[in-house]
Amino acid sequence: MRSAEARPRSRFHWCDPMSFRRIKDSLTTLVAWTMSILVTVLTAAIAAALLHRSLPILAEHPLMHLVLGETWEPMNGEFGLRAFILGTVWVTVLAMLLATPICLLTAIYLAEYAGPGAKAAVRPLVDVLAGIPSVVYGLFGVLVIVPLIQDHLTPFAEEHLAGVALLSPRPESGGYCVLAGGLVLALMVAPVIISVAEEVLRGVPVGIREASLSLGATRWETVAHVTLRHALPGLVAAVVLGFSRAFGETMAVLMVVGNVVAAPQSVFAPAYPLPALIANNYGEMMSVPLYDSALLLAALVLLVVVLAFNLLAQGVLALAQRRAAR
Amino acid sequence: MSRRHAVERFAQAAMLLSTVAVVSGLVLTVGVIVANGARSLNWEMVSQLPSGGYYLGGSGGVLNAIVGSLILAVGATVLAALVALPVALFLQPEYRGETRIAGVVRGSLDLLWGIPSIVYGAFGFTLLIYLGMRASLMGGIVALALVELPIMARAMDEVLRMVPAELREASYSMGATRWETMRRVVLPQVFGGLITAALLAFGRGIGDAASVLFTAGYTDNLPRSLQDPVASLPLAVFFQLGTPFPEVQQRAHASALILLIVVLIISVLSRVLTRRLTRFAVK
Numbered sequence: 242m243r244s245a246e247a248r249p250r251s252r253f254h255w256c257d258p259m260s261f262r263r264i265k266d267s268l269t270t271l272v273a274w275t276m277s278i279l280v281t282v283l284t285a286a287i288a289a290a291l292l293h294r295s296l297p298i299l300a301e302h303p304l305m306h307l308v309l310g311e312t313w314e315p316m317n318g319e320f321g322l323r324a325f326i327l328g329t330v331w332v333t334v335l336a337m338l339l340a341t342p343i344c345l346l347t348a349i350y351l352a353e354y355a356g357p358g359a360k361a362a363v364r365p366l367v368d369v370l371a372g373i374p375s376v377v378y379g380l381f382g383v384l385v386i387v388p389l390i391q392d393h394l395t396p397f398a399e400e401h402l403a404g405v406a407l408l409s410p411r412p413e414s415g416g417y418c419v420l421a422g423g424l425v426l427a428l429m430v431a432p433v434i435i436s437v438a439e440e441v442l443r444g445v446p447v448g449i450r451e452a453s454l455s456l457g458a459t460r461w462e463t464v465a466h467v468t469l470r471h472a473l474p475g476l477v478a479a480v481v482l483g484f485s486r487a488f489g490e491t492m493a494v495l496m497v498v499g500n501v502v503a504a505p506q507s508v509f510a511p512a513y514p515l516p517a518l519i520a521n522n523y524g525e526m527m528s529v530p531l532y533d534s535a536l537l538l539a540a541l542v543l544l545v546v547v548l549a550f551n552l553l554a555q556g557v558l559a560l561a562q563r564r565a566a567r
Numbered sequence: 568m569s570r571r572h573a574v575e576r577f578a579q580a581a582m583l584l585s586t587v588a589v590v591s592g593l594v595l596t597v598g599v600i601v602a603n604g605a606r607s608l609n610w611e612m613v614s615q616l617p618s619g620g621y622y623l624g625g626s627g628g629v630l631n632a633i634v635g636s637l638i639l640a641v642g643a644t645v646l647a648a649l650v651a652l653p654v655a656l657f658l659q660p661e662y663r664g665e666t667r668i669a670g671v672v673r674g675s676l677d678l679l680w681g682i683p684s685i686v687y688g689a690f691g692f693t694l695l696i697y698l699g700m701r702a703s704l705m706g707g708i709v710a711l712a713l714v715e716l717p718i719m720a721r722a723m724d725e726v727l728r729m730v731p732a733e734l735r736e737a738s739y740s741m742g743a744t745r746w747e748t749m750r751r752v753v754l755p756q757v758f759g760g761l762i763t764a765a766l767l768a769f770g771r772g773i774g775d776a777a778s779v780l781f782t783a784g785y786t787d788n789l790p791r792s793l794q795d796p797v798a799s800l801p802l803a804v805f806f807q808l809g810t811p812f813p814e815v816q817q818r819a820h821a822s823a824l825i826l827l828i829v830v831l832i833i834s835v836l837s838r839v840l841t842r843r844l845t846r847f848a849v850k
Contacts (some may be wrong), residue, residue: 266744276653281675346585374774376801381596461578489683491777516685540689551681
């Protein structure tokens with residue numbers, strides 16, 4: 242090998258400034274490697290720790306029994322998480338049903354229609370609001386949304402929606418219900434979905450838009466048939482990001498959702514989502530056997546669902562990039 | 568043709584309506600918090616520790632939570648930066664930027680970004696039990712740092728990638744090593760951006776309640792060491808709201824306003840700083 246001969250053999254001298262510089266370089270590279278590996282194994286480490294701590298309860302009860310079990314009586318050794326899982330699903334799905342269409346329309350407006358003035362006004366606002374703490378949104382829910390549901394929506398539902406599946410009124414909840422949680426969550430995830438979706442839409446090449454417009458399509462037709470089609474994977478990723486944010490959100494939901502252990506039958510019924518279960522009980526009822534193990538299993542369920550959705554989003558995006566590169 | 572125009576009209580109206588709905592919902596949130604908080608916010612709230620009967624309506628303030636939150640968030644931001652900056656360097660083309668392993672690291676950061684903070688809290692608490700410690704400032708800082716890490720690392724990666732390749736190449740052509748190039752050329756260029764990234768994470772950290780709920784505990788005193796439990800603003804809001812006394816609940820509103828003001832100050836500060844510190848950066 243010529244190159245091996247050409248390169249001077251690296252000799253090490255403390256006093257030689259060059260080898261000192263090289264050592265510093267190698268050291269920083271080593272730190273960069275170490276921290277990156279740390280970050281990479283962190284997710285697995287968290288999952289492993291939670292799994293390890295939920296093994297005691299998994300040894301006592303089969304997983305399916307725990308996840309689908311309907312009775313939650315820790316004192317009697319019954320740890321069915323079904324009501325909590327359904328509570329989480331109800332609140333999250335409702336929030337996404339409310340937020341997705343409105344946020345996507347807003348993102349399209351900002352990316353395709355809004356003039357520079359409207360953009361300059363709305364964009365920083367959305368950014369700032371993305372950083373507002375969840376307890377603040379929760380407090381807003383307690384102060385505005387809960388009374389609104391109790392005083393206006395419940396009477397309306399009693400008059401018009403009694404007996405309608407999923408929408409039947411529950412006056413006894415006092416406004417603390419799935420709908421309150423869904424509304425607060427929808428508001429919370431809106432800035433996240435809007436900013437990601439808008440960025441995706443802005444990434445769509447101008448050329449294909451112009452091609453569509455030059456064929457006589459209206460602006461909306463261009464958006465619907467060309468831009469959205471091109472941006473679809475990114476938009477899916479934006480919605481999934483919002484979903485996973487909503488799925489694990491704790492405080493804001495906990496404050497308005499009622500926290501009654503029962504699978505909700507209506508949006509006006511109270512619910513008890515998984516994060517609220519963990520937040521309300523962990524660290525306290527440690528004397529009850531297997532209780533903390535059950536709560537960490539709940540955390541593991543949350544983690545697994547969120548990771549699954551995030552991996553899905555990453556997969557969709559990677560697929561789209563490969564398709565775009567072709 | 569008129570049908571197509573009607574569709575266009577309808578779509579535009581729907582989009583405008585959505586935007587107005589989102590914006591007014593968000594503005595309403597801030598407005599309600601400000602209006603309710605301002606009513607019971609006074610100097611005593613921000614300057615005094617809670618007295619004995621504070622949670623029954625006695626005198627005092629939430630200074631413990633304000634100081635606690637600031638210490639927690641500063642500690643977590645420093646700790647997260649110690650990990651995030653090397654990771655962000657690792658993702659640059661000089662190091663492992665365009666290789667498969669960098670993709671894996673980026674993917675991991677995305678996964679970490681999506682993990683709910685309650686899970687970080689539960690994980691932090693199991694760590695504390697494992698180490699034989701109880702809820703403390705140390706535990707809270709570690710849990711918050713985990714929450715902040717992915718936000719900061721992603722932001723720093725984006726910032727570093729904005730540095731023009733020519734600038735780096737000029738440095739390499741003078742015989743500088745990678746670290747020297749980073750330290751003397753790239754980092755000074757993006758200093759403002761890195762501060763912004765840290766402030767973004769700081770703002771997210773100071774408002775996070777679920778991760779410090781078990782790991783930092785809550786106390787009416789100021790922490791004296793890393794082993795002491797520490798109060799935080801989000802939990803102050805939560806606990807005061809949970810009491811049955813209207814005057815204490817009023818203080819929860821005031822505490823929420825304090826938290827909101829802190830977050831908004833950080834947000835504005837990061838914008839101003841970015842503009843100032845990047846004034847002389849090469850674009």
